[in-house]
Amino acid sequence: MSQTATIPASSLDTPSKRPPAKWKKHLWGYLFLLPAAIVFFVFLWMPISKGIYFSLFHIDFVKGNAFVGWDNYERIFKDPEVIIAIKNTLYYMALGLLIGFWVPVFFAIAISEMRRFQGFARIAAYLPYVVPFVVLYGLWRWLYDPVGPINGIITKLGFDAILFLPDKAWSMISIVIMETWQSFGSALLIYLAAVMSVPRDWYEAAEIDGAGVWKRIRYVTLPAIKNQIILLFLLQLIATSQNFQTQYALLEGGPNNATLTYALLVVRYAFTRQDYGTASALGVLMFLVLGILAVIQYRMSNKEGA
Template sequence: MEQTTAVPISKPKPQTQRPGKYKRYMWGFIFLLPAIVIFTLFLWLPIFKGVLNSFYNVDFVKGDTFIGFDNYKTIFGDRYVMTAVRNTLYYMGLALVIGFWVPIVFALAISEMRRFQGFARVAAYLPYVVPFVVLYGVWRWLYDPVGPINSVLKAIGIGQINFMVDRAWSMASIVIMETWQSFGSAMLIYLAAILAVPRDWYEAAEIDGAGIWQRIRYITLPAIRNQILLLLMLQLIATSQGFQTQYAMLDGGPNNATLTYALLIVRYAFVRQDYGVASALGVLMFFGLSILAIIQYRINNRGGVQS
């Protein structure tokens, strides 16, 4: 009988325990900790406190009193709230009609320049660095009934326009001023996107006989559509919170023509000192802006709308 020898079974070597996930990323968490603390103290805690205050009658002397949804009832019973909402939507629409296309046009024009392109970039961006105090003073002078703009209008036979007094012109005047001041930053973003388009595409289009308008329509604009959509959402979010210029230039006038939603919150908080209603207004605004922020995040995360 054939004798078999038993082969010794080797015991598996004990696996070395892998370091834990939190231990491996410990230094990352340590470096993130200051930012987390700052965001918590100056962003999330005020948001939580604002939501809480919206259910209270805030009184710094006698103490806060819980009143439930009375602050929200006050909002829906205030006729100025709907005025502020309409003005804000009107302001957002004017900013799109008047100002949104300006940086796109300037970026396209500068990208087609063969000389002095660097000078044009600097000149277009310079208004963005003008301090707001100087900006408001200069444009008040420009809009004055005897200022340069009205002098030119009278010279060409149009007549005087009361930019700061006429309800029909007050909000448009603000949008024109803000467009001049801020289009340079968006223009640089568009210009960077245009310059990133492969030059081979333009050369092939020129060989096929495409003119400048065909190149812009079929190459440039489709190539930067993601940036256009992203900056559109950013502008909607920014203009929905507009109040600084309306407050500094006209204080919501004339006759509440420039009273925006954010400016109404400021009035409730610091003029009427009704922090409960101001907090309730802020909560409603927070939820509205959260929807726009989610849309912006999805667009940015997906790299824009796919064709």
Template sequence: MSQTTAIPSLPLDTQPKKPPAKWRKYFWGYAFLAPALVVFALFLWLPIGKGIYLSFFHVDPVKGNLFVGWDNYNRIFDDPDVGKSARNTLYYMGLGVLIGFWVPIVFALAISEMRKLQGFARAAAYLPYVVPLVVLYGLWRWLYDPVGPLNSFLSWFGIDPILFLTDTKWSMISIVIMETWQSFGSALLIYIAAISSIPRDMYEAAEIDGAGIWKRIRYITLPAIKTQIVLLFLLQLIATSQGFQSQKALLDGGPNNATLTYALHVVNYAFKNFDTGTASAMGVLMFLVLCLLAVIQYRLSNKKEA
């Protein structure tokens, strides 16, 4: 006679539970993220959408907005100052690369090879970055003065005074030199951090093999920080493409529109000419270009992580 063994049923409280719904699982994560999303929506996404919307209108706070279609965009391409400001912006970006981009790399390489006083050198290089902008502009106006310290120094070598801020050939170069001195410290710290992450065994092995400073830099340091160089290069292009603060504060786009950048021209359209529609259209075009640069930076960042 066969016996059957009954399978005991599990108590109700030990029955397998259904997994919680996805929204319940991530509820607190979404809750903590919500304030940041609201801030981004109010101060970033909403203004971007509003700017795209207004680019198709003639904005009049008194009579109301009038839909004009693509007229604002046509006005941009008919304005000769827009082309000049775009060329000035490209020139400004190019000067930033030629003059300012290599300065933090050179200083980072030099500091990384120092045997003593590395901490002092890092602090001294970063110090200009914390100088208030009001002090910065006043200091460099004094340095660039026709009878200021720079021209006095050049006079010792028989060089005639240079009109740094009033000569169209020197005005943009002078701004780039000032901004390089003020801001290279932040990029310097990034490069130093990247160099510090390189295993010291590689340098020790290179020294044992008889490699000097230049060979260590060429074959070890520069290849190791290549990704940081490319990313900071793109970040500098994005930052300089939006340059207007120094051009506005020092020269207001002068002399003879030599420092009139695209972003400064947008500001002039909005707050000098009170043509918000055309300024919004210019902003949309600039937004598209920056999106392209941001996509390139994002792809390079993913490659770095991979």
């Protein structure tokens, strides 16, 4: 008598379970991200899109906007102040790197090497960052005054007083020194966290091999925080290329346009000359340049594993 294999009815009636679609799997995550995405779109990408759109128009709030095509961009390249602003911005960025970039690195390493009062040194280094800008500008105007404390020390040493703000040769340098003192505390915390995350075994091994302080810094600390140095280097380039507050508040771009930066020129076009179309075109060109820097930062960060 032949026997045939039978398939249980339950296995025929039950459909095979398929894994949920990928979007269903992450649905709740997308829903939680949705409010942030909406805010990001409304307050960032919509203004950027409108800026690109308005750069092709002559903006008139009374008579209405008129399409002018590339005329705003042509006006930019014919304006001699644009070249001055670009040169001043590049000079400002170079001074920021030369004077201010190495300061937080130096202090972070110095504080990490301290055996006592390390907590006090961290707080003292960060305190200038919490000073309001209004107080900061008043303080440094007094310090830079021809009869102020700094010139008082200079004249006591037998040198002539320096006109820090009115002199074209000193105005931008004075601004960079002031901003370095005020803002290096935030970068210092990032560097200090990076230095503190270096395994202590590396330093102990270097000490066993006879390495002194300078060799430990050169062969252990600096290579270990290389990623943070590259990242903050690019972030400082982006930040200084956008800055205009100090130049505007202290000197309004003077003396004789010596501190006129690119971002300050955009403000002048928009709020002084009320030429919003050309100001939008200037903003679009800045957006393209900063976009390139952001891509470089992203690629270098991924490459270095920062």
